Amino acid sequence: MRRGAALIPLLLAAIVILVAVSMLAGIVWLSPAQALGAFSAGPTDLARLIIIELRMPRAVLAILTGGALGLCGAVLQGLLRNPLAEPGLLGVSSGAAVGAVIAIYFGLTARFPYAAPVLGMCGAMAATALTFAFGRGGTLSIILAGAAVSGLGGAAISLALNLAPNAGGAFEIMTWLMGSLSDRSWDHVWLAAPFILVGAAILAGTARSLDALALGEAQAESLGVDLDRLRLTVLAGVALCVGAATSVAGVIGFIGLIAPHLVRPFVGHQPSRTPLPSALCGAALLLAADIGSRLLRFNSTEIKLGVFTALVGTPFFFWLVLRLRKTAP
Amino acid sequence: MSLLTVSGVTVRRGGRAILREVSASFSAGQFVAVIGGNGAGKSTLLSVLAGLLKPDQGEARLDGQPIGRFDRKALARRRAYLPQNPRCDWPISVERLVALGLTPTLPAFGRLTADVQVRVDRAVEACDLASQRDQAATTLSGGELARAMLARAMVGDPEVLIVDEPMAGLDPRHALDTAGRLQGLAASGKLVIAAVHDLTLAARFASHVLGMREGQVVALGPMATTLTSVLLHDIFDVEACVSGEGATATVDYVAGAPKGV
Numbered sequence: 351m352r353r354g355a356a357l358i359p360l361l362l363a364a365i366v367i368l369v370a371v372s373m374l375a376g377i378v379w380l381s382p383a384q385a386l387g388a389f390s391a392g393p394t395d396l397a398r399l400i401i402i403e404l405r406m407p408r409a410v411l412a413i414l415t416g417g418a419l420g421l422c423g424a425v426l427q428g429l430l431r432n433p434l435a436e437p438g439l440l441g442v443s444s445g446a447a448v449g450a451v452i453a454i455y456f457g458l459t460a461r462f463p464y465a466a467p468v469l470g471m472c473g474a475m476a477a478t479a480l481t482f483a484f485g486r487g488g489t490l491s492i493i494l495a496g497a498a499v500s501g502l503g504g505a506a507i508s509l510a511l512n513l514a515p516n517a518g519g520a521f522e523i524m525t526w527l528m529g530s531l532s533d534r535s536w537d538h539v540w541l542a543a544p545f546i547l548v549g550a551a552i553l554a555g556t557a558r559s560l561d562a563l564a565l566g567e568a569q570a571e572s573l574g575v576d577l578d579r580l581r582l583t584v585l586a587g588v589a590l591c592v593g594a595a596t597s598v599a600g601v602i603g604f605i606g607l608i609a610p611h612l613v614r615p616f617v618g619h620q621p622s623r624t625p626l627p628s629a630l631c632g633a634a635l636l637l638a639a640d641i642g643s644r645l646l647r648f649n650s651t652e653i654k655l656g657v658f659t660a661l662v663g664t665p666f667f668f669w670l671v672l673r674l675r676k677t678a679p
Numbered sequence: 680m681s682l683l684t685v686s687g688v689t690v691r692r693g694g695r696a697i698l699r700e701v702s703a704s705f706s707a708g709q710f711v712a713v714i715g716g717n718g719a720g721k722s723t724l725l726s727v728l729a730g731l732l733k734p735d736q737g738e739a740r741l742d743g744q745p746i747g748r749f750d751r752k753a754l755a756r757r758r759a760y761l762p763q764n765p766r767c768d769w770p771i772s773v774e775r776l777v778a779l780g781l782t783p784t785l786p787a788f789g790r791l792t793a794d795v796q797v798r799v800d801r802a803v804e805a806c807d808l809a810s811q812r813d814q815a816a817t818t819l820s821g822g823e824l825a826r827a828m829l830a831r832a833m834v835g836d837p838e839v840l841i842v843d844e845p846m847a848g849l850d851p852r853h854a855l856d857t858a859g860r861l862q863g864l865a866a867s868g869k870l871v872i873a874a875v876h877d878l879t880l881a882a883r884f885a886s887h888v889l890g891m892r893e894g895q896v897v898a899l900g901p902m903a904t905t906l907t908s909v910l911l912h913d914i915f916d917v918e919a920c921v922s923g924e925g926a927t928a929t930v931d932y933v934a935g936a937p938k939g940v
Contacts, residue, residue: 566766569765573779
C-alpha cells in the first residue's frame, strides 16, 4: 500500500467526529438524542435553534476557514520553499485585518453589517497585490515584501486603535482582531464560502509546478514552469481564501503554519501531495480549537479562537525554529 | 545542420557586459565542453542556450526557431538543463526527484504511470543510485545528489542536454562515469553542452571544446585540434601542456611559471 494512503480517510473521520462533538459541546450541552431530535423539532425548539442556527454554521465556518488556512499554508510553503511560510507571512491576513478594521473604525459595520467581511477581502487583495508588486524577482524578495506589507498593516491597525474615538470602538477592533467563530450565522458562511471555494480551485491547479519547484527556480523554469504566472496564481488563490476566511473569522494564526508540517511526513514530503491533507488537517485543527476555546472559560469569558490557536501554535513555531537551526548548515 | 545556435548574443548586468556578441552553433551528436576562467560567462551562456535567459541583444535558436518562441513545455521536453550546484529543498525520495525530470510530460493530476516508472528506474540504475532510491534527497552526499540531478536531467531523454559543471564534487570513479555517460548520450545522437573545469576529463570525453574569456568565445572546434597549450594560455593565462589525444589525453599546468615566459 502506498505510504499515507490512509491519511485522507483518517482526517475525514476526525473531521466528522469533531463536527459531532462541536454540535453537542458548549454552554448548553446537548445529548446526542437531543441533537438528533433537533432536526425534526419545531422551529421554536431551543435545541433546534442552537444546532441549526448557531453550532452548524460555526462548524461549517471552522471547516472552511481552517481548510483555507491549511491549504494556503501548504501551497505557500511549497511556492516559497520555506517551512516558516504561512498566509500571515505574505501580509494577506494583515491586509484582511486592515480592511475589517477600517469598516469598524468608520462605523460602516453599523450601517452595513457585511462591511467588515467585504472590506476585509479587499484589504487581502490589496495586500497581496502590493506583496506581489514589490516581491518580483525571487523567493527572498517576496518574503521581505510580505514582511513589509505585514508591518504596514500592523501600523495601520495601531493607528486606528490610536485614533479610535471611544473606548468602545477600540474594544470592538481588538475583539475582532483576536479572531473568533462565535455568533456567526449562515450569512457568514454564504459570504465566505464562494470565495474560499474559488480560491481553493485556483490553488489546486498548481500542484505539479510546486513539485518542480523543489529543485529550485532555475530547474523548475527549465521544466516548463512559468514562475511569474505561478506566483500570480498562488497569490490570487491565497488572497481569495485567506481574505474571505479572515474577514469572517478574524485573524487566526498558526493553522496555516502547523497543518502542512503535520501531514508532510505521511505524503513523502511531496509538495503536490501536501495541500489536500493539509486543508483537511487545518479544518480538523480549527474545529478542535473552536471546541477547546468554547470549553475553556475564565470567569465565564470565552477564550477567543485566535488567542487559543496562537497560544497552542507558538510553542510549535519555536520548535520549528529550533529544528531549522539544527539542520541549517 | 545546426541544432542549437546563438548569434550576436550580448547580456548585460549592472552596466557590465557578461556576454559580448557571442555567436556559436552546435550540432546533434556533439559533446561540447565549455571551458573558461571564473566569470568568463560560461553559466550565462548556458542559460541563454537553455532559453532561460533572454539576452539583451541577439538570440538563441533551436532547430532554426527562436528559442523564446517555443512553448515552455514543448521546449522542456526537448532540452534539459541542470544549473550549477543544484539542490533539493524538500526531503523527497531520490526516485521522486528523478521523476521530476518528466514533469513536462506528466498530466496536471494523477499518479505516476507504469511507463514513467520504467523510465525512472532506468535513469536511477544508469546513475548508480539503486541503493539510494528511497533515501531522502536532502540526506544525500554532494556527489550522490549531483548524480541524482543528472539522472533527473536525463530521464526525459532530451535531444539537448545543457549541464553546468556536472562533474564538480564527484569522486574520480563517478566523475569518469558521468563524463562517459555524457559521451554516450552524444554518441547516440544527442547534443550535450557542459561547462567543465577538469580539462583532462574534457579532453578525454568531449568531442568539441568552446573556450571563453571575458564574455567572448575564443575558440570553438573539435577537441583534438582546438585544445592546445596556446588556447589554454589565451583563456587562463597559465602555461599548460596538452599531451596525448582522445582517451589518453592529459592536460597539465606548469606550476609557478612566470607570466610572459
